[in-house]
Amino acid sequence: MKNLDPCNTDGRFIEPVSQGRYGLDPDALYIIQQDSFATSNSLQTIQLTMITLRSLGLPDGTCYEDIFKAAQHAGLRLCPAEVGLQLRLQYMDQPYGETLVIGMQPLHDCYQLPSVFTVHHWDWGIGLGACCCGESNVEDEWHADSDWVFMI
Template sequence: MGIYPDCPAITRTIEVGGLTSLQLRLKLQQQSILLNEYAQVLLSDEDFTTSNIKYILKTVDLRVTDLGFPNGATLPQIFDRAIKLGLELCPIELGPHLRLMYLDQPEGHRERLSQQHTAPSGSITIASNVVKEDDLFPKGFYLSNINGVLWLRGYTADNQHIWNPCDHFIFCQTMNLY
């Protein structure tokens, strides 16, 4: 196995924008997608911005090890390496849009569902700029399927937290307005 782009990766093309935060929350509710408290905080924060204009994002789903970190890495290390490899951080609004599109996400393995301070097995974290530089404020979103229930969840982590090599992140490859 190599380092991106010489490794297996899942790419997706996603339409983003054109919906307000309230409209996104209503669509999530209509699809029976659950939100944790951190996701609710992010979606209702005044700094959570959405684009009035629809645009297309091409994303790539990579493991931490695919970025060259076989022993895991911190969020700043992960983001810095991805940028050096030609990837971009995603807009924060990608989280709810991707959750609405990715309705067939496989369920994670139960042994990692309840481990505190780790991403649940099968979850995908959206690599995005943080809304607020506060370790107690949610950093961003991740998607999970727990016991057959789809979730859009927010998460907190400080810059010293080591993410596991098998943790998945979504990065952007290109952004195109239309």
């Protein structure tokens, strides 16, 4: 991943949406407008990896807490939340049908439910979304073949 630029994660991130380059789902917009969402004050270079839950040894229906534990056991780390925004800005040639779930500490969406960012490309184009992690650990049902992004 290229250097993280804190200037791209402030209000100017929304500007390209109006230019039709990508979509910003309402839940993702809500999250980035909250005080709990923070960006780095300096440029950083980080290494990311994409991994399926199945490759972490996890079955269908695994809760996000178990996903994070398995990732940590595999030597992976949670991403800063701003990685979702930067990945969306930098991954403009994302294949159709792909959704990447950002392995990050969940932030609350407009319903006060813990959510993580998604970077996706579907019929409505490429976009940044937010996926609810459930009201409780019992409600999480992540598919084993879902693609997650973590830091190395």
